[in-house]
Amino acid sequence: MELQSEIKSLKGIGPKKYAALQKLNVHYVEDLLLFYPRDYEDRRNIKSINTLQEGENAVIRGKIQLIIKGRRTYGKKQTLRVLVEDASGTIEIVFFQMIYLEKTLLRNQEYIFFGKVTVQNGRLQMIQPDFHIFEGKAENQILPIYPLTLGLTQKELRKWQMIIKPLISKLEDPFSEDILNRNRLCSLTYAITNIHFPQTPQKLKEAKFRLVFEELLLLQTGLMLTKNRLTKLQDGISFSKEVNIADFTKSFPYSLTKAQMRVISEINDDMESQKVMNRLVQGDVGSGKTAVAAAAIFKAVKSGFQAAMMAPTELLAKQHYESLKEQFEPFDIKVGFLSGSLTTKQKKQVLLDLENGMIHLLVGTHALIQKKVNFYNLGLVVTDEQHRFGVNQRTLLTEKGLHPDVLVMTATPIPRTLAIILYGDLDCSVIDEMPPGRKPIVTKALSLSQRDQAYAFLISEIKKGRQAYVVAPLIEESESLECRSAVYAFEEFQKNYPQFRVGLIHGEMKQAEKDEVMQYFYENKIDVLFATVVIEVGINVPNATVMLIENAERFGLAQLHQLRGRVGRGGEQSFCLLISDQKSLLAKERAKIMAHSNDGFYIAEEDLKLRGPGEFFGMRQHGIPELKLADLGKHIKILKEVKKESMLILEEDPFLRNSENKILRNKIEKMFENVEKISI
Ligand code: ADP
Ligand code: MG
Numbered sequence: 104m105e106l107q108s109e110i111k112s113l114k115g116i117g118p119k120k121y122a123a124l125q126k127l128n129v130h131y132v133e134d135l136l137l138f139y140p141r142d143y144e145d146r147r148n149i150k151s152i153n154t155l156q157e158g159e160n161a162v163i164r165g166k167i168q169l170i171i172k173g174r175r176t177y178g179k180k181q182t183l184r185v186l187v188e189d190a191s192g193t194i195e196i197v198f199f200q201m202i203y204l205e206k207t208l209l210r211n212q213e214y215i216f217f218g219k220v221t222v223q224n225g226r227l228q229m230i231q232p233d234f235h236i237f238e239g240k241a242e243n244q245i246l247p248i249y250p251l252t253l254g255l256t257q258k259e260l261r262k263w264q265m266i267i268k269p270l271i272s273k274l275e276d277p278f279s280e281d282i283l284n285r286n287r288l289c290s291l292t293y294a295i296t297n298i299h300f301p302q303t304p305q306k307l308k309e310a311k312f313r314l315v316f317e318e319l320l321l322l323q324t325g326l327m328l329t330k331n332r333l334t335k336l337q338d339g340i341s342f343s344k345e346v347n348i349a350d351f352t353k354s355f356p357y358s359l360t361k362a363q364m365r366v367i368s369e370i371n372d373d374m375e376s377q378k379v380m381n382r383l384v385q386g387d388v389g390s391g392k393t394a395v396a397a398a399a400i401f402k403a404v405k406s407g408f409q410a411a412m413m414a415p416t417e418l419l420a421k422q423h424y425e426s427l428k429e430q431f432e433p434f435d436i437k438v439g440f441l442s443g444s445l446t447t448k449q450k451k452q453v454l455l456d457l458e459n460g461m462i463h464l465l466v467g468t469h470a471l472i473q474k475k476v477n478f479y480n481l482g483l484v485v486t487d488e489q490h491r492f493g494v495n496q497r498t499l500l501t502e503k504g505l506h507p508d509v510l511v512m513t514a515t516p517i518p519r520t521l522a523i524i525l526y527g528d529l530d531c532s533v534i535d536e537m538p539p540g541r542k543p544i545v546t547k548a549l550s551l552s553q554r555d556q557a558y559a560f561l562i563s564e565i566k567k568g569r570q571a572y573v574v575a576p577l578i579e580e581s582e583s584l585e586c587r588s589a590v591y592a593f594e595e596f597q598k599n600y601p602q603f604r605v606g607l608i609h610g611e612m613k614q615a616e617k618d619e620v621m622q623y624f625y626e627n628k629i630d631v632l633f634a635t636v637v638i639e640v641g642i643n644v645p646n647a648t649v650m651l652i653e654n655a656e657r658f659g660l661a662q663l664h665q666l667r668g669r670v671g672r673g674g675e676q677s678f679c680l681l682i683s684d685q686k687s688l689l690a691k692e693r694a695k696i697m698a699h700s701n702d703g704f705y706i707a708e709e710d711l712k713l714r715g716p717g718e719f720f721g722m723r724q725h726g727i728p729e730l731k732l733a734d735l736g737k738h739i740k741i742l743k744e745v746k747k748e749s750m751l752i753l754e755e756d757p758f759l760r761n762s763e764n765k766i767l768r769n770k771i772e773k774m775f776e777n778v779e780k781i782s783i
Contacts, residue, residue, distance in 0.1 A: 106133040106273055113263060123254040132267050136274065139298050139314070139731055140247035143307065144217040144233065147245065153191035155220045155227055162217045163229075164237055165189035167210050172202060187216065194220075194227040196234075213237040217248070233257060245301045264299050271295045277317065277767040286748060288313045311732060312741075318733040319745040325728075325771040327753055339379030339506045340482050343406040351401040351434060355394065362536035363391050367398045369532050370510065374402050374483075380508035386534030387703035388668025389541065392512045393423065395534065396485045397430055399510055404436050404463045408482025408507075412466045413500060415488050417442050417614055418621050422643060423487065424466040431464065441467035441476070444615065472499040485510045514665065514703065535704070543701050544671040546679040548655075548694030557651055557680045558596075564649050565603060565630045569675065571649035573633045574666055576657040587653040593633035604628065609635040636662065638669060645673030655681035655697075656690040660710040663693075664703050711735070728774050 104112065110129055111121040129135050142160070150161045165187040173182035183204055185196040196216060198204055208214075218232025233248055235258070249260045276283075276291035283290065289297075294313040301307035348371055352359055359367070366384060373380035386392045400410040412427070414420040420442055428438040439453050439462035456462045460479030465471065481504030486497055501507055549557055561571050573596070577588040593607045606629040608620045617637065623629045625644055632638070632647075636658070650670045655663060663681070671677035681697060683690050696709045735742070752764070759768040 104132060104267070104270065106131065106136070106270055108132045110135055113266065115259070115263070119254055120259070123252050126252045127250070127255075132270060133274070135263060135267060136271060136295055136299075137731075138249065141250045142248040143301065144215075144246045144248055145304070146215065149215075151191035152187075152189050152194050152227065155194070157220055157222045159220050160218065161220055162215060163187070163189065163194065164213060164215050165194070166213050167208055168193070170205055170208055170210065172205055187214070192227075194229060195223075196232060197228055197230045199231065201231075209236075245304070245307065247299055247301075268296070268300070275766045277321075277770050279763060282748065282752075286316060286744060288316055291317075314731075315733045315738055316741055316745060318730055319738065319742050320749055321767070321771050321774050322728070322730065322733070323742070323745050323749040324752060324759075324767070325775050327749060328759065328771065338377055339508060340374075340406075340408065341377050342374040342402050342408070342482070342508075344375050346402050346405040348398045348402055352394070352398055354430070354433065357538065359394065360391065360534075360536045360538055362386075362534045363395055366395050366532040366534055370395070370399050371402060374399065374508055379506050380510065382508075382510050382530055382532060384510060384512045384532045384534065385704075386512070386514065387537070388514045388665065389537060389672060390514075390534040391538055392487070392514070392534060393426065396487070396510060396512055397427060399483060399485065399508075400427070400464055401431075401434065401436070403483035403508070405434075406482070408480050409457075409460065409462070409478050409504075410464045410483040410485065411471055411478070411481060411500060411503070412464065412485040412487065413471050414466070414468060414486075417444060417468055417618055419487065420466055420468045427464065427466060436463045437461060438464045438466060441465055441470045443468065443470050444618070469496065472496055472503075476503065478503050480504070481507050483508050483510065485512065487512045488514060514668065533704075540674070541671065542674075542676050544650075544667055544677045544679050546667065546681065546698045546701075548681045548683065548698045551682065551684055554682050557682055560678070560680065561631070561649050561651055562600065562603075564678070568646075569648040570624065570627065570629070570644065570646050571631045571651065572638065572647060572666075572669055573631060573651045573653065574638070575633070575635065575653040577635070589633050589635050592653060596631065596633070603630045605631045605633065607633045608637060610637045636666070638666075643672055644669070646675075647672070648675050648677040649680065650678070651680045651682070653682050655683040655694065660693055660696060660706050661703075663697055664706045667697070667701075668703075 108131065110116060110124055110131055111118075113132070116124070124130075124135075127138065129138050144162050146162055148162065149164045152163055152165065155161055155163070166189070167185055168188050169184075169186040171184040171186075173184065175181050180199040181202055183198040183202055185198070185208060187194050187196055213236070214234050215237050216229055216232040216234045218229040221228045221230060246257075247261065247264070248257060251257065251260070272292050274291050274295060278288065278291070282288070289309045289312075291313075294310040297306045297310035298314060301310065348367060352367070366386075370380070370382060370384075373382055384392060384395060386395075396412065400412070403410045412423060414423055421440070424438060424440040431438055437456075439456060441450065441453050445453070453462065453465075454475060454477070457465055458477045458479060465476075465478075470476070484497070484500050484504070484507050486500070486509075497509070497511070501509055547557075561573075565571060573589075573592055575587045575589040575592050589607060589609055593605060596603075597605055606620045606624055608617055612620075620629070620632070621638075624632045624647075627646055647670050650667055652658065652663065652666060658666070667679040670679065679697075681694055683694055696706060700706060733741075752767070753759075755761075756764055759771070
C-alpha cells in the first residue's frame with residue numbers, strides 16, 4: 104500500500120464505506136492521514152459524575168439504569184432518555200431520533216460516554232454523546248473522534264487509521280529543517296502521528312500547533328503568490344499625473360475627512376503607477392465611500408479612460424447614477440445608466456454611446472457584465488457593496504477592459520486585523536472616520552415584553568415628521584419558527600394605527616414593485632416601511648430616524664449593523680431599537696455589543712469571535728479556502744508569525760519555482776483548487 108493508493112484498496116472498505124468516505128473528501132490513503140479528528144476522548148481522565156461542570160467536555164463511565172422512550176409527537180424529534188449511574192451519582196443521557204438505540208443499549212452494562220455536559224432543570228445531562236461499551240481492559244488512551252458521515256463509525260475510522268499508520272513516515276514535509284527550527288515546529292511525521300494517536304496532551308498540542316502553522320502558511324503564501332502574479336506580471340494603466348483630483352473634490356459642498364483624503368491619495372498613487380490596482384476600500388456605512396469612488400473615476404476619465412461602477416441593486420445604482428451625474432456635470436463627464444429596467448430602445452442607445460466613448464462613466468447593476476456591453480476603453484472598475492458580488496462577476500467586468508484598475512468598496516468589513524494580515528497594508532484602504540456633525544445612533548436592546556414601548560416611541564418620532572423602518576426576519580408567518588414576519592407586523596400596525604402611511608417591501612416582490620415602494624419612501628410618501636433584510640444595502644433616506652428590528656436575535660451582528668446604518672444619515676438624532684428574545688446568553692451578548700458600539704470594524708471582530716470564521720460571511724468570496732484546523736478568529740497571533748515566514752520564503756523564491764519548495768507549492772495548489780479565482 105502506498106500513500107497514493109485508492110482508499111478502497113484498504114481491507115474492509117467496500118462500496119458503501121467508500122462512498123461515505125468520498126463524501127468526506129477522502130479518496131486516497133494520504134487523504135485519510137490528513138483527515139484530522141475533530142476532538143479527543145481522554146480516557147485517562149474519566150470523571151466522576153458528581154464532579155461534572157456545566158459546559159465541559161467530559162468522559163464518564165457508568166451503568167445504564169433506565170431507558171425511557173419519549174412520546175412520538177408530530178413534528179418534534181422523538182427522544183430516548185437514558186439514566187446512567189456511577190459510584191458518585193447519576194446523569195441523564197439524551198438521544199434525538201435514535202430510537203433504534205433502545206434495542207442495542209443494554210441495561211446494567213457499563214458504558215463510556217463522551218460529550219458536553221449541560222444542565223436542564225437542575226439535572227445533569229449529556230446530549231447525543233459518543234459512546235461505547237466499556238471493554239474492561241487498560242483504557243488509558245487519548246482516542247481520536249473523527250467527524251463522521253452516515254454509514255461510518257468511530258471504531259472503523261480508528262481501525263483504518265491504525266492500519267495506515269506505518270505510511271505516516273512517507274509523507275513529505277513541506278518545511279525544511281531551517282523553517283522547522285526557526286519556528287520551533289515539530290516534523291510532519293511527528294505531527295500526523297500525534298494528531299491521530301496522541302500519547303500525551305502536550306504532544307497533541309505540539310502536533311496541532313505545527314499543523315495550524317502549516318495550514319496558515321499555505322493560506323498566506325497562496326494569497327501572496329496570486330498577488331505576486333498579478334502585480335509582477337501584469338502591466339496596467341498609468342493614469343495621468345497631470346490630473347489633479349483636488350480640482351474635482353474642491354467642488355464638493357463639504358470638505359473631505361482626513362480618512363477620505365488619505366484613501367484618495369492611496370488610490371491616486373496606485374492609479375499613477377504601472378501596476379494594476381486591486382484595492383479594497385473598507386468604510387463603515389455613511390463614512391463617505393461614494394466620494395472616494397468619484398475621485399478615482401474623475402482621475403480615470405480625465406486621463407482619457409472610461410470607468411464603470413456596478414451596484415448590487417437597481418435602487419442603489421440609480422442613487423449613484425443621479426448623484427454622480429450631478430457631480431460630474433460641471434466637469435464635462437458624461438454619465439450613463441444601464442439596468443434591466445431600461446426599454447430596449449434606451450438600452451441600445453446607451454450601448455452605442457458606450458462603445459463610441461461618448462459615455463465616460465457607466466453606472467448600473469449586474470446588467471453591466473452582459474456580453475453585449477462593450478466599452479471603448481475601460482480603465483477603471485468600481486464595485487460597490489462587494490459582498491453581494493461573486494469574484495467571478497467582478498472578473499467578468501474587468502475583462503471588458505485591458506487590465507483596468509479595480510476598486511472594491513465594502514461596508515461589511517472583514518476585521519481589520521485579518522484584512523491587514525491577509526491582504527497586506529498595501530491593497531486595503533480603510534476609511535476609519537465619519538464625516539463631522541453626525542450624531543451617533545442611540546441603540547437600545549429591548550426584550551419581547553417591551554415591544555409596545557418600542558412602537559410607542561416609533562410613533563412619537565413619526566408625529567415629529569420623521570420616517571421609520573421596521574425589519575423582521577421573515578416575510579410571512581412560519582409554523583416552525585416562533586418569530587415575527589414582515590407581513591404580520593405590517594398588517595398589525597395598519598390595523599392599530601390606520602392614520603399612518605405604511606409600506607411593505609420584501610425579496611419576493613418584483614423588482615419594479617420594490618423600486619416603487621422605495622421611491623415612495625424616499626419621497627416621504629410612506630411613514631413606516633416594513634421590510635425584510637432586502638433594504639440592507641446602501642439606501643439613503645436622511646429623514647428616516649428609527650430602525651426597529653423584530654427578532655433581532657435572528658440576524659448576524661454585521662447584518663444588524665448594516666441595517667442600523669440605514670438611519671442616522673441626516674442631521675436629526677436617530678435610534679435603533681432591537682427587540683429580541685433574550686433567552687440565550689448569545690442573544691444577550693450580541694445585543695450588548697450592538698448597544699455598546701457604532702463601529703462596524705469592532706462589531707465585525709466581535710462577530711468573528713462569537714460565530715467563528717466558518718459562519719463569518721464572505722470568507723470564500725474573499726478568496727479564502729476552507730481551513731481544517733486553523734481558526735482565523737483565534738489564531739491571529741500565529742498568523743503574524745506565519746506572515747513573517749511566508750515573506751522570507753517568497754523573498755527568495757517569489758513564484759515558488761525552486762525545487763526545495765516543490766512540496767509547498769503542490770500543497771498550496773491543492774488547498775486553493777476549489778476556491779474561486781482570487782482577484783483581490
Ligand atoms: P457610504 O460610505 O455609506 O457609501 P456615502 O458615500 O453614501 O456613504 O455618504 C453618506 C453621506 O455623507 C452622503 O450624503 C454624502 O454626501 C455625505 N458625505 C460624504 N463625505 C462627507 C464629508 N467629508 N463631510 C460631510 N458629508 C459627507
Ligand atoms: Mg455607499
